[in-house]
Amino acid sequence: MIPGDFQLQRPSRKKLMLLVLLGGVGLAAFAGIVLVAIFIISAWFGRPVIFGFDEGPAQPIAFPHTRHVEDLGLDCTFCHRNVEKGAAATIPSVGLCMTCHITVGDGLAEVEKLRATFEAGQAIDWVRVHRVPDHVHFVHEAHINRFSGTKQIVDDLSTGPDQIRLVDARKIEPSARVGETIDVAASQVCTICHGNVGAMTTVSQVRPLKMNDCVDCHRDNAAPTDCTTCHY
Ligand code: HEC
Ligand code: HEC
Ligand code: HEC
Ligand code: HEC
Ligand code: HEC
Numbered sequence: 001m002i003p004g005d006f007q008l009q010r011p012s013r014k015k016l017m018l019l020v021l022l023g024g025v026g027l028a029a030f031a032g033i034v035l036v037a038i039f040i041i042s043a044w045f046g047r048p049v050i051f052g053f054d055e056g057p058a059q060p061i062a063f064p065h066t067r068h069v070e071d072l073g074l075d076c077t078f079c080h081r082n083v084e085k086g087a088a089a090t091i092p093s094v095g096l097c098m099t100c101h102i103t104v105g106d107g108l109a110e111v112e113k114l115r116a117t118f119e120a121g122q123a124i125d126w127v128r129v130h131r132v133p134d135h136v137h138f139v140h141e142a143h144i145n146r147f148s149g150t151k152q153i154v155d156d157l158s159t160g161p162d163q164i165r166l167v168d169a170r171k172i173e174p175s176a177r178v179g180e181t182i183d184v185a186a187s188q189v190c191t192i193c194h195g196n197v198g199a200m201t202t203v204s205q206v207r208p209l210k211m212n213d214c215v216d217c218h219r220d221n222a223a224p225t226d227c228t229t230c231h232y
Contacts (some may be wrong), residue, residue, distance in 0.1 A: 056204025057127040062110045069198030076187035087139045094118045129203050147189040
């Protein structure tokens with residue numbers, strides 16, 4: 001080694017510990033900030049940044065919408081009775097299921113489970129698929145009434161409730177065109193937010209239904225966007 005050559009001073013043990021500690025704290029803070037950012041982005045855009053929409057939870061009884069809607073032709077409102085009348089759509093009681101299943105479905109394991117629940121006088125703990133936080137106010141009735149009935153298909157609303165935007169009409173009738181009119185039944189409105197549930201064996205969420213999704217749709221449909229519409 002040539003004398004006078006630059007030489008790093010060996011850091012003392014104490015200094016080294018301090019450096020390692022500072023590095024650790026910095027890393028933890030950075031990880032924290034990244035996590036918060038991911039949380040905010042996914043809350044705002046409703047796009048789960050990491051996981052994406054999943055399959056939908058398994059239910060205590062494997063109730064297939066396909067069998068009841070596509071095969072039997074039951075209307076959504078036959079089971080979700082409150083959907084045109086109030087805030088919650090409501091899930092039917094075991095009693096309603098039993099009007100058919102007292103006789104229908106002998107030997108099917110899931111139907112036997114249903115019968116056992118009924119005989120025990122219990123309710124089924126269905127796992128919720130869609131849920132807005134407690135501080136948010138959502139009302140089915142207003143949406144079903146607004147989007148059902150005879151509607152003129154338009155690109156952008158000009159006159160109001162007698163019109164439906166093409167993007168929404170297409171979710172009900174994929175071949176819909178601007179200028180046509182369509183008759184929308186209450187049970188067809190569901191697809192705008194829930195997708196084609198009648199074709200789902202297990203219900204899963206297909207639309208974010210986060211704040212920006214709600215507010216964008218309200219703005220596009222001349223519905224109120226002030227905070228108190230959705231927050232108490
Ligand atoms: C025979 C009764 C029946 C009919 C008909 C029916 N459903 Fe359901 N629905 C249920 C039951 C029971 C559940 C709870 C179990 C589940 O999630 O699969 C449910 C759950 C749902 C959910 C998820 C609720 C949540 O937790 O977020 C949606 C959305 C839904 N139904 C929409 C519809 C639509 C749209 C139709 C018509 C195309 C329909 N249902 C027809 C019985 C019915
Ligand atoms: C209008 C009559 C009717 C009502 C109401 C009804 N079901 Fe059914 N369900 C049927 C019929 C018909 C089948 C087909 C039975 C078969 O394949 O033998 C069926 C099949 C089923 C099956 C078995 C699916 C399979 O293929 O394994 C389950 C589970 C079931 N229903 C649950 C329910 C529940 C839970 C409710 C109440 C929310 C309900 N059903 C309401 C008529 C009904
Ligand atoms: C404008 C969007 C929108 C439309 C249209 C809509 N839903 Fe929903 N649905 C939601 C939201 C948001 C939730 C979660 C509400 C909550 O947590 O209070 C939900 C929850 C539900 C639930 C579970 C909780 C409950 O309210 O009982 C059922 C069942 C349901 N919807 C059925 C239906 C049916 C059936 C239709 C059509 C007749 C329909 N929905 C139309 C947005 C919609
Ligand atoms: C598909 C478009 C659409 C989506 C998505 C939507 N809304 Fe709406 N909403 C409307 C329209 C249109 C009205 C006005 C209905 C009327 O004219 O009464 C409305 C009305 C309402 C009302 C007022 C009900 C009343 O009369 O008191 C509330 C509360 C509301 N929406 C909450 C929500 C929330 C929360 C979400 C998201 C989870 C949401 N909406 C998603 C279109 C939408
Ligand atoms: C059309 C309905 C609607 C309107 C109008 C609305 N919000 Fe929200 N807001 C929501 C929904 C839905 C959520 C829940 C999002 C989720 O599931 O995390 C939410 C969540 C929030 C949150 C919690 C943070 C978050 O992202 O979860 C805050 C804060 C908030 N809103 C503030 C406001 C303010 C301030 C206004 C008025 C400028 C407003 N909101 C107007 C529907 C609405």
